[in-house]
Amino acid sequence: MSxxxxxxxxxxxxxxxxxQALYREARLLDQERYADWLALLADDVRYRLPLASRRFRADRSAALAEGPGYVFDDDKGRLTLRVQRLESGLVWAEDPRNAVRRIVSNVEIYRADGDGEAVVHSVLEIHRSRIDAQQRRLTAARTDRWRDTQGHWRLVARDIRFDHPVVIDSNLNVFF
Structure with a gap:
């Protein structure tokens, strides 16, 4: 069976x-409409970026049971704090505002085990330009769980997998 x-x-x-909810989410984040973005999140959301763990194909040793850890493993309260920090005006790396564009592609959607839930696989590409002409291109795969609540889709969980073996930017003041 495949x-x-x-x-x-x-x-x-x-x-x-x-x-459409995925595309709207990307637009809201590009426009720094963080309150609207937070409204797309379920109260029990889990938002994670695991540390990369790359091994040679010939490495047959057992993988770490817990994995290597996380760059972030946030709930809605922590995501709200991150938004408040960005909106405070005190984040030097965001002043002046970075030009950020998110491109969502390769979207696959399947019914999840939970009632009214869906598993969504997608690829995200983030382009970010700073005032000093420094440009970054971040790419990642995402596996999400979304829940339909009274006709509105809410993000319940997001696991992000960087394509990069290390974080290639000086900061991660962006949401994936």
Whole structure:
């Protein structure tokens, strides 16, 4: 059986609504509309970026049971604090404002085990330009869980996997 067999796709209307939610989320973050972005998050959200763990293919030693750790492992309270910090005007790396653009692609959506929930796989590319003409391009794969609550999709969990073996920027003042 292939890895994709048996995956249950959502009805087209729900699929389109959830895809639009991903695109809207990217636009809200690009426009620094953080309060609107936080409203897309479920109260029990979990938002994580694990540390990269790359091994040679020939390495047959056992993987670490707990993994190497996380760059961040946030709940809604911690995400709200990060937003408040960005909105404080005291983040020197964001003054003047960085030009940030998010591109969401390779979206796959499947029904999750939980009632009214969906698993979403996507690829995110973030372009960021600073005043000093320094440009960064960050790429990552995301695996999300979204929940339909009274006709509105809410992000419940996001696991981000950097394509880079190390964080290639001096700061991560962006949301993925």
């Amino acid at each position: 890895a994709d067999e048996g995956l249950d796709m959502l009805p087209i209307a729900q699929h389109l609504a959830l895809t």
